[in-house]
Amino acid sequence: MNNKMLIIILFFIFSSYSKADWTQTNGIFGGTANKMYSYENKIFVGTPSSGIYLSYDNGYSFVLRNNGLPELDITDFTSEGNAIYAGTRTSGVFKSTNEGLNWFAVNSGLTNLRISSLAVNGTKIFAANDSGIFRSTNSGFGWTSVNNNTSGYGFSSITSSLNTIFITGTYTGIFRSTDDGDNWDHVLESSTGIFKTIVSSDSNIFACGLLTGIRRSTDLGLTWTSLNFITSIVYSLGVNGSTVFAGIGGNSSNLYISTDNGNNWESSSDGLPNTDYTSVLSVLFNTSNLFVVLPEGVYKSTNTGQTWFNSSANIIASSISALYNFNNRIYAASYENGISYTNNNGSNWTDVNQDLSSPTVISIGSCDSVLFIGTYGGNYKSTNYGTNWIPSNLGLSGASTAFISNSGMILAGEYIPYKSTDYGQLWFPASSGFISGGGKIKDFTQIGNYTYSVNSNRLFLSPNFGVFWVELINPWFYSEVNALTSYQRYLYVGHGDSGIYRTDSLATSWTRINNGLTNKKIRALYTNSNKVFAGTQGGVFVTTNNGSNWHPLNNGLTNLYITSIISDASYLFAGTRGSGIWKIPLSEILTDIKANTNDPVTFYLYQNYPNPFNPVTNLEFGIPELGFVSLKVYNLLGKEVAVLVNEKLSPGIYKETFNGSNFASGVYFYRLVVSSSNPMEAGDFTDVKRMILLK
Numbered sequence: 001m002n003n004k005m006l007i008i009i010l011f012f013i014f015s016s017y018s019k020a021d022w023t024q025t026n027g028i029f030g031g032t033a034n035k036m037y038s039y040e041n042k043i044f045v046g047t048p049s050s051g052i053y054l055s056y057d058n059g060y061s062f063v064l065r066n067n068g069l070p071e072l073d074i075t076d077f078t079s080e081g082n083a084i085y086a087g088t089r090t091s092g093v094f095k096s097t098n099e100g101l102n103w104f105a106v107n108s109g110l111t112n113l114r115i116s117s118l119a120v121n122g123t124k125i126f127a128a129n130d131s132g133i134f135r136s137t138n139s140g141f142g143w144t145s146v147n148n149n150t151s152g153y154g155f156s157s158i159t160s161s162l163n164t165i166f167i168t169g170t171y172t173g174i175f176r177s178t179d180d181g182d183n184w185d186h187v188l189e190s191s192t193g194i195f196k197t198i199v200s201s202d203s204n205i206f207a208c209g210l211l212t213g214i215r216r217s218t219d220l221g222l223t224w225t226s227l228n229f230i231t232s233i234v235y236s237l238g239v240n241g242s243t244v245f246a247g248i249g250g251n252s253s254n255l256y257i258s259t260d261n262g263n264n265w266e267s268s269s270d271g272l273p274n275t276d277y278t279s280v281l282s283v284l285f286n287t288s289n290l291f292v293v294l295p296e297g298v299y300k301s302t303n304t305g306q307t308w309f310n311s312s313a314n315i316i317a318s319s320i321s322a323l324y325n326f327n328n329r330i331y332a333a334s335y336e337n338g339i340s341y342t343n344n345n346g347s348n349w350t351d352v353n354q355d356l357s358s359p360t361v362i363s364i365g366s367c368d369s370v371l372f373i374g375t376y377g378g379n380y381k382s383t384n385y386g387t388n389w390i391p392s393n394l395g396l397s398g399a400s401t402a403f404i405s406n407s408g409m410i411l412a413g414e415y416i417p418y419k420s421t422d423y424g425q426l427w428f429p430a431s432s433g434f435i436s437g438g439g440k441i442k443d444f445t446q447i448g449n450y451t452y453s454v455n456s457n458r459l460f461l462s463p464n465f466g467v468f469w470v471e472l473i474n475p476w477f478y479s480e481v482n483a484l485t486s487y488q489r490y491l492y493v494g495h496g497d498s499g500i501y502r503t504d505s506l507a508t509s510w511t512r513i514n515n516g517l518t519n520k521k522i523r524a525l526y527t528n529s530n531k532v533f534a535g536t537q538g539g540v541f542v543t544t545n546n547g548s549n550w551h552p553l554n555n556g557l558t559n560l561y562i563t564s565i566i567s568d569a570s571y572l573f574a575g576t577r578g579s580g581i582w583k584i585p586l587s588e589i590l591t592d593i594k595a596n597t598n599d600p601v602t603f604y605l606y607q608n609y610p611n612p613f614n615p616v617t618n619l620e621f622g623i624p625e626l627g628f629v630s631l632k633v634y635n636l637l638g639k640e641v642a643v644l645v646n647e648k649l650s651p652g653i654y655k656e657t658f659n660g661s662n663f664a665s666g667v668y669f670y671r672l673v674v675s676s677s678n679p680m681e682a683g684d685f686t687d688v689k690r691m692i693l694l695k
Contacts, residue, residue, distance in 0.1 A: 021556025025346025030297030031317030046074025049578020087115030238283025247280025320575025365403020413441025494522030513547030535562030
C-alpha cells in the first residue's frame with residue numbers, strides 16, 4: 001500500500017518502554033571517516049555516523065566532540081581565527097570557538113545545507129554544496145552565493161593558496177578565482193571523468209578523481225600537466241612542499257608517495273591493511289606526522305610514510321554487519337574491521353582476524369562447536385572460537401550471506417542454499433525447488449522442523465532442511481526484504497520500506513503489523529523470550545504481543561540506523577551503521593506497559609479532501625477489527641484505474657493518497673471493501689464515494 005500513514009495514538013502508563021538508556025560498548029575501534037583536519041596541533045576526525053573525534057596527543061587517543069550537533073555525518077573542516085568550522089551532510093555548517101566542546105549552526109544565507117567541502121582564504125570562508133559555492137565574510141554568520149561563471153552545482157572540493165581559490169567536483173572540471181569568488185575562470189576541463197579532490201601547497205596545485213588520474217599545476221592553475229601514475233582512479237591527495245601522497249583503492253598497495261612534486265612515485269603501504277578491498281580516503285600532514293583514513297580506521301606514520309600503525313584508539317565508527325551469540329561470547333562482524341568478540345558485555349572487544357584475507361565480514365553462523373563466517377574473501381571456519389580460521393569454500397560459488405544449522409548439518413546462503421554435512425569440509429547445492437533470481441539469500445529461520453529462507457522478494461520453506469524447497473505465497477513480491485525471524489508459530493518478515501509482515505508457519509495468510517512503527521525501513525529482526533525486536537533505520541522497536549503493537553526502545557541511542565540485534569543472558573546488543581555496538585540491560589526492558597488505542601468503534605470511509613482536487617487527494621478510512629481491506633478507484637464507466645489497498649490490516653485509522661497526474665479530468669469513484677477473513681467474499685463493510693479531478 002503506497003503513501004500510507006497509520007494513525008494510532010498510544011497512551012502509556014510509563015513514558016518509555018525502558019527504565020535504562022542504551023550505552024555504547026567500548027569498541028570496535030576503527031571504521032570509516034570522511035575527513036581529518038589539523039588545528040593548532042590537534043587532530044579532528046569527521047565520521048559518517050559518529051560525529052567528531054578530537055585528539056590532543058597527535059592521534060594516540062581520541063575523544064568525542066558532538067555537543068550541539070544535530071547530525072553526525074561530518075564531511076569537512078576548516079578554521080579561521082580561533083574558530084573551527086564543520087560541514088555536515090544535510091544540516092549545514094557548524095562552528096566552535098572552544099576546540100569542539102560546543103557547536104552551533106551558522107547557516108544564514110545557505111540555500112542548500114548539503115556541505116561537501118570547506119576552505120578559508122584570509123578571513124573569508126567558502127562552502128561547497130550541490131547548489132554551488134557560498135562565501136561568508138563575517139565568520140560564518142551570513143553566506144552569499146558566489147557562482148558567477150561556474151556551472152553552479154555539484155562541487156565537492158575547495159582549496160586556497162596564495163589568495164587564489166580553486167573548486168572542482170563536476171564534469172566541467174576546475175575553476176579558480178583571484179578575487180575571493182566574485183569571478184571564476186575555467187582553468188581545466190574534464191573530458192574523461194570527474195575531479196573529486198583538489199589540494200594545494202604554495203603555487204603547486206594537485207587534482208584527482210574518477211578516471212581523471214592526477215593533474216598538477218605549478219603556476220597557480222594557469223597550466224596543467226597530467227602526471228604518470230599507476231591508475232586513473234585516485235580517491236585522495238595530500239601535499240606538503242614537494243612531497244605528495246596519493247590514495248587509491250582496489251590494489252594491494254593503496255598509498256603512493258612522490259618526493260619530487262609528483263614526477264615519480266613509489267608504494268608507501270607498509271603497515272596499512274593489505275587487501276584488494278580497501279581504499280585510502282583522506283590524507284593529512286600534521287607537523288612531522290602523517291595520517292591517512294581507510295575504511296578500517298585512522299593510520300599514522302612518524303617517518304613520512306615509510307611505515308604505518310593503527311591510530312584509531314577510542315574512535316568507534318565501524319559498521320556492523322552481523323551479531324552472533326556463541327560459546328558465551330558475543331561475536332560482531334563488521335564491514336571494515338573483520339570479526340571481534342566480547343566476553344564481558346562489551347567492556348572490551350578482541351579482534352580475531354588472523355588468517356582472513358578480507359576485513360569485510362558479512363555473516364556469522366555455527367554448527368555444533370564450529371564457527372563459520374562469510375567474508376568478501378570467501379567463507380572461513382574456526383574450531384577454536386576464532387583464534388585461527390581455515391578456508392571453507394569447496395563447492396561454494398562465493399561468500400555466504402547467512403547460515404543456519406540443525407543436527408550436525410549447516411546451510412549457507414548465496415544465490416541458492418548450500419549444505420555441508422561435514423562441518424564445512426565440502427559444500428553441495430541444496431536447492432531443489434528453490435528459485436533463484438531474487439538476489440542473494442538474506443536470512444534463514446526455523447519453526448519446528450520447517451526451515452525458511454528469504455531473498456529480496458521470495459520466501460521458501462523446506463520441511464527437511466534443504467532436501468527440497470517450496471515457494472510460499474507472499475504479498476511483497478516486488479519489494480525488498482532484509483530480515484526474517486520466528487517466534488512460536490509465527491513467521492516475521494522485515495521489509496526495506498514497508499515494515500513487517502506476520503504469517504503462520506505455512507503462510508496461509510499474511511498480516512501487516514506496523515502499529516507503532518514510526519520507521520518502516522527494517523534492517524534486522526530478533527526474538528528473545530516473548531519479545532520480538534525490530535532494528536530499523538529509525539531505531540529499535542519491541543513487541544510483546546506478536547506485533548499488534550510496537551514500542552520504541554531508543555533512549556540513549558545517538559545513531560538510529562540499526563543493522564543487527566542479538567542478546568545474551570543479561571543484555572540486548574544492537575549493531576549500527578557507523579557507530580559500533582550498543583547495549584541495554586534486558587531486565588530494564590519493561591513488559592507491563594498497557595496500551596490504549598483510539599481504534600474506531602465502527603467502519604467508516606470519509607469523503608476525500610480536497611475535493612475537487614488536482615492532482616493529489618487524501619482518503620481516510622477506519623476499521624475496528626482485523627480484516628482484509630480493498631480500496632480501489634474507478635472511472636465513470638466503472639473501470640478499475642487504481643488499487644490503493646489490497647491486504648490484511650490491523651484495527652486502526654488509515655490515510656491513503658491518490659495521485660491523478662496520469663488521469664484525465666472528470667468524475668471518479670473510490671470503493672472500500674472490508675472482509676473479516678477472505679478477500680474473495682463480498683465483504684462485511686462496503687462504501688463508495690465520488691470525487692472530482694479538475695485540472
